Amino acid sequence: MSDSVAVSIQRSVSVTIDGIEVAAPEGSSILQTCRSQGIDIPTLCYMETLTPVNTCRLCMVEVQGSRTLVPSCSRKIEPGMVVITNSDRVSESRKMVLELLASSVDMSIVSDELAGWMELYQVDKERFGPMAAPSSLGERETMRAGHHHKSDGSKAATVFEPVKIDNDQYVRDYSRCVLCYRCVEACGTDAQNTFAIALGGRGFEAHITTEFDVPLPESACVYCGNCVAVCPTSALMFKIEHDMRQDQSWDESRQTITRTVCPYCGVGCNLEIHTQDNKIVKVTSPLDHDVTEGMLCVKGRFGFEFING
Amino acid sequence: MDLRTSGKPASPEEIEAVESVISILERPTGTETDGKGSLDGRGIPFDNKGGHRDLLLPALHAIQERIGWISHGALDYLSLQLGVAPAETYGVASFYSMFSLEETPKTVIHVCDDIACRAAENGEPAAAMSGRWGAEGDGSGEVMWVRSPCLGRCEDGSAALVQRAGMPHRRILVAPLAADALAVELEKPVHDWANTESFRVPQRESDPSSLRLLKRVGVADPTSVDSYRSHGGYRALRRALEIGPDNVIREIKDSKLMGRGGAAFPTAIKWESVARNTARPHYFVCNADESEPGTFKDRVIMEQDPFAIVEGLTIAGYATGCEKGYIYVRGEYPLAEERLDHAIHEARSKGLLGNRIFDRDFDFDIELRRGAGAYIAGEETALFNSIEGKRAEPRNKPPFPAQAGLFQKPTGVNNVETLINVLEILEIGGLAFSNIGTPDSTGTRLFCLSGSVSEPGLYEAPFGIRLGELLDMAGGVSSPKSLKTVLLGGAAGSFVGPDQLDIALSFEGVRTAGATLGSGVVMVFDQDADLDQAILRIAQFFREESCGQCVPCRVGTARQEELVLRLSNNTVIGSRSDEIALLGNLATVMRESSICGLGQTAANAIESAFKLGLVRG
Ligand SMILES: Cc1cc2nc3c(=O)[nH]c(=O)nc-3n(C[C@H](O)[C@H](O)[C@H](O)COP(=O)(O)O)c2cc1C
Ligand code: SF4
Ligand code: SF4
Ligand code: SF4
Ligand code: FES
Ligand code: FES
Numbered sequence: 001m002s003d004s005v006a007v008s009i010q011r012s013v014s015v016t017i018d019g020i021e022v023a024a025p026e027g028s029s030i031l032q033t034c035r036s037q038g039i040d041i042p043t044l045c046y047m048e049t050l051t052p053v054n055t056c057r058l059c060m061v062e063v064q065g066s067r068t069l070v071p072s073c074s075r076k077i078e079p080g081m082v083v084i085t086n087s088d089r090v091s092e093s094r095k096m097v098l099e100l101l102a103s104s105v106d107m108s109i110v111s112d113e114l115a116g117w118m119e120l121y122q123v124d125k126e127r128f129g130p131m132a133a134p135s136s137l138g139e140r141e142t143m144r145a146g147h148h149h150k151s152d153g154s155k156a157a158t159v160f161e162p163v164k165i166d167n168d169q170y171v172r173d174y175s176r177c178v179l180c181y182r183c184v185e186a187c188g189t190d191a192q193n194t195f196a197i198a199l200g201g202r203g204f205e206a207h208i209t210t211e212f213d214v215p216l217p218e219s220a221c222v223y224c225g226n227c228v229a230v231c232p233t234s235a236l237m238f239k240i241e242h243d244m245r246q247d248q249s250w251d252e253s254r255q256t257i258t259r260t261v262c263p264y265c266g267v268g269c270n271l272e273i274h275t276q277d278n279k280i281v282k283v284t285s286p287l288d289h290d291v292t293e294g295m296l297c298v299k300g301r302f303g304f305e306f307i308n309g
Numbered sequence: 310m311d312l313r314t315s316g317k318p319a320s321p322e323e324i325e326a327v328e329s330v331i332s333i334l335e336r337p338t339g340t341e342t343d344g345k346g347s348l349d350g351r352g353i354p355f356d357n358k359g360g361h362r363d364l365l366l367p368a369l370h371a372i373q374e375r376i377g378w379i380s381h382g383a384l385d386y387l388s389l390q391l392g393v394a395p396a397e398t399y400g401v402a403s404f405y406s407m408f409s410l411e412e413t414p415k416t417v418i419h420v421c422d423d424i425a426c427r428a429a430e431n432g433e434p435a436a437a438m439s440g441r442w443g444a445e446g447d448g449s450g451e452v453m454w455v456r457s458p459c460l461g462r463c464e465d466g467s468a469a470l471v472q473r474a475g476m477p478h479r480r481i482l483v484a485p486l487a488a489d490a491l492a493v494e495l496e497k498p499v500h501d502w503a504n505t506e507s508f509r510v511p512q513r514e515s516d517p518s519s520l521r522l523l524k525r526v527g528v529a530d531p532t533s534v535d536s537y538r539s540h541g542g543y544r545a546l547r548r549a550l551e552i553g554p555d556n557v558i559r560e561i562k563d564s565k566l567m568g569r570g571g572a573a574f575p576t577a578i579k580w581e582s583v584a585r586n587t588a589r590p591h592y593f594v595c596n597a598d599e600s601e602p603g604t605f606k607d608r609v610i611m612e613q614d615p616f617a618i619v620e621g622l623t624i625a626g627y628a629t630g631c632e633k634g635y636i637y638v639r640g641e642y643p644l645a646e647e648r649l650d651h652a653i654h655e656a657r658s659k660g661l662l663g664n665r666i667f668d669r670d671f672d673f674d675i676e677l678r679r680g681a682g683a684y685i686a687g688e689e690t691a692l693f694n695s696i697e698g699k700r701a702e703p704r705n706k707p708p709f710p711a712q713a714g715l716f717q718k719p720t721g722v723n724n725v726e727t728l729i730n731v732l733e734i735l736e737i738g739g740l741a742f743s744n745i746g747t748p749d750s751t752g753t754r755l756f757c758l759s760g761s762v763s764e765p766g767l768y769e770a771p772f773g774i775r776l777g778e779l780l781d782m783a784g785g786v787s788s789p790k791s792l793k794t795v796l797l798g799g800a801a802g803s804f805v806g807p808d809q810l811d812i813a814l815s816f817e818g819v820r821t822a823g824a825t826l827g828s829g830v831v832m833v834f835d836q837d838a839d840l841d842q843a844i845l846r847i848a849q850f851f852r853e854e855s856c857g858q859c860v861p862c863r864v865g866t867a868r869q870e871e872l873v874l875r876l877s878n879n880t881v882i883g884s885r886s887d888e889i890a891l892l893g894n895l896a897t898v899m900r901e902s903s904i905c906g907l908g909q910t911a912a913n914a915i916e917s918a919f920k921l922g923l924v925r926g
Contacts, residue, residue, distance in 0.1 A: 054904070056859070057860050057861050068909065069901045089901070093897075093898050097898065103868070127891070144406060145682065147456070153873070153878065179857070195394030197396055198399065199400050199857075204852060204866070204867040206856075212381050219396065
């Protein structure tokens with residue numbers, strides 16, 4: 001669940017960030033402390049409503065006394081800590097992490113925030129050479145752990161593979177997957193408690209999967225769509241959006257968003273209804289709402305299909 | 310939440326295999342099958358916490374051994390019985406290279422394709438296999454073979470692990486590997502298939518009195534606790550029980566013992582922080598997952614002196630307030646596992662494990678766990694996850710194991726070699742121990758010599774011995790060609806040149822030379838050696854063994870392999886110096902931003918090879 005720091009805050013801790021002394025509540029992460037000071041740190045796997053897994057390594061900062069860089073999203077501040085967020089060392093690492101991702105993953109539909117960071121760090125996705133051809137469906141998923149197709153190195157290996165379309169609610173385009181673990185967390189103890197998906201395989205062939213890669217209808221998935229809501233790179237996308245993008249009718253500039261309360265039960269989840277040309281094209285939930293924190297159930301998320309009829 | 314499974318049935322054999330591991334558990338009602346193994350878990354309360362999730366890996370082993378692969382039905386059955394989501398069970402099973410998730414021949418041969426064996430076999434240890442058993446991974450016959458990372462038999466120059474499923478099932482480690490001889494072995498009844506047991510400790514003949522850690526190897530019967538005791542065994546534990554836990558830790562502190570698993574951390578500090586932690590219970594884990602390419606020291610100890618490990622772990626448990634210890638042994642080490650298992654049983658039957666050991670107020674027992682083919686599981690926090698039935702993904706530190714380790718409890722963890730040093734310390738006293746070696750690297754060290762030396766094998770020498778002296782102990786370079794380079798510390802270590810033979814092999818000595826002792830690997834290459842091959846293999850190793858959790862290592866190791874390939878094929882993009890610079894940038898991000906030591910060290914050896922001019926820059 002979300003950080004329950006609010007309960008445990010007793011004291012304030014003094015740290016130095018980029019040469020300026022700041023105080024923040026005990027238990028805060030370096031990231032929270034920086035953001036409260038208006039210091040921008042790029043993040044990818046981190047999300048306020050999920051337990052930090054600190055796997056993307058985009059948010060790295062220098063902490064005096066530490067041999068390596070430190071993930072700001074998960075490291076808690078300590079009294080007297082000296083943090084540097086803007087050195088060349090930090091920038092180089094962030095740029096490289098983004099380039100490693102962009103060279104192996106399709107990052108063409110990402111949040112504005114992430115797109116901004118990619119621009120800021122001047123990400124060159126071809127830095128490691130031309131990208132290798134996509135794998136066939138299921139190829140990456142069935143590789144024996146600790147083995148991989150040997151190449152001659154002339155092409156940069158990618159995670160590209162065909163889109164998985166196996167239900168009417170949402171599609172899984174793992175060519176866009178940066179393996180941030182957010183969907184797995186949202187499907188698991190952080191929200192949904194369904195555990196329909198998990199990490200499978202290992203190393204560069206690691207991937208998000210159901211058991212034996214079965215289609216979603218044969219899995220435990222209940223189509224709450226919470227994984228879709230947390231996915232930062234549109235690897236998980238509602239079917240309507242996917243279809244509209246395919247026929248090029250998706251146009252965010254023509255969309256309006258209306259806030260409402262979900263009519264289905266008494267919980268009172270806030271909904272954001274996205275409409276384009278008088279048709280509901282997506283339902284999301286505001287992150288800042290304390291009942292839902294971005295999460296919904298299948299009825300709220302997909303019930304609109306009955307309205308659209 | 311309800312657990313949902315596919316409804317695919319498990320066969321009676323699969324159920325039997327799972328039950329052989331978990332039959333003692335109480336299970337929620339509703340998890341019984343209809344007799345045909347068909348079930349659908351809908352309606353069974355389920356929280357994915359699975360109070361006995363730690364039995365997941367043992368049960369997966371049981372299915373793999375009995376059937377030869379893990380079917381959907383078997384996986385569902387196991388998931389349901391343990392209350393773990395099938396997707397997660399699948400995630401665990403697909404993490405390890407010894408589990409097969411598609412139907413596979415009953416006999417699978419894992420052929421070492423790592424640095425030492427490649428060098429010995431002129432780059433292609435697998436050629437003879439293809440001739441006899443078809444292409445790698447071809448499962449159409451009775452036998453399938455696949456490549457494997459180092460199997461810890463580097464001193465023999467080639468090796469294979471054979472996994473045979475069914476009733477009976479068997480795992481054997483053979484070295485040196487000859488396809489013809491192996492084919493003959495595989496014709497025999499399965500229960501007769503034998504490990505090729507060998508240990509090469511040349512000092513045994515030349516200078517036995519120089520051996521402290523290896524003094525019982527080849528002398529005491531590794532299957533007899535009486536033999537162990539008649540060669541000094543259990544004197545250290547007796548002494549420990551006499552002086553009490555605090556004084557044991559004081560002796561360790563006086564000895565200045567540093568961990569031998571690679572990170573060289575002071576053992577006493579670790580023990581002290583576990584002992585002082587007020588949370589209960591405490592656990593102690595012996596890390597016997599030895600998989601660093603070029604390393605075979607722990608295997609020799611496990612196979613030839615297993616009681617020493619049992620005794621060392623018992624002392625560690627005593628000093629740190631544990632009632633339970635674990636030994637996590639590498640899955641590719643069947644004989645080591647057999648000997649340890651036997652030793653634990655013998656010790657238990659003689660009252661040396663269990664309640665009131667030596668009639669004192671001290672209860673301690675040991676559980677043996679087996680890895681399943683993953684180098685990364687040797688990283689201590691990944692190892693905890695593996696025991697807990699999870700993917701062996703390292704955890705971010707802090708918290709450190711002494712705060713929140715196995716099952717989130719205070720945990721001590723030491724390498725096999727570290728633990729047997731404890732016996733020596735208690736026998737001769739911490740201060741006397743600290744006089745061996747150098748002031749900052751005390752005691753003796755085990756060195757794994759392989760490659761182009763006249764007498765490859767396991768050597769023991771006080772810290773501070775010069776690299777050249779050590780090579781002389783092993784008879785010097787074996788071929789008429791002179792020395793080209795030595796790989797120190799394994800794949801995570803670095804190459805040093807023939808002009809560096811006066812490096813003192815101590816923690817501080819190698820650090821000054823920009824190298825590391827790592828797990829004691831000393832792999833020797835003569836002028837004929839193909840270093841392009843060696844560094845390509847190292848690059849492949851890290852790519853294949855990365856857990857895949859963090860970006861710098863998951864993608865970085867793949868890019869590193871591609872770069873090494875381009876440089877060695879001379880198909881560079883831009884200029885060679887551009888590519889070398891890119892390799893350097895990659896090394897930096899892996900070193901600075903990876904979660905664990907695997908990614909942090911994945912570029913070391915390769916960088917050093919370029920720096921020394923061993924491969925064309
Ligand atoms: C990728 C990786 C693999 C490791 N493998 C082993 C291993 O096989 N055996 C071992 O004792 N330590 C291994 N370690 C080191 C352990 O994390 C840990 O430091 C060690 O077990 C502590 O024991 P020590 O203090 O006695 O050395 C590995 C570390 C890393 C990063
Ligand atoms: S839609 Fe809901 S239940 Fe299905 S995988 Fe996503 S989070 Fe899990
Ligand atoms: S599918 Fe999306 S949320 Fe899930 S790991 Fe991939 S990028 Fe992250
Ligand atoms: S450095 Fe590599 S092995 Fe270690 S956690 Fe990251 S991906 Fe896994
Ligand atoms: S945002 Fe911190 S590691 Fe991903
Ligand atoms: S056994 Fe082959 S390299 Fe170690």
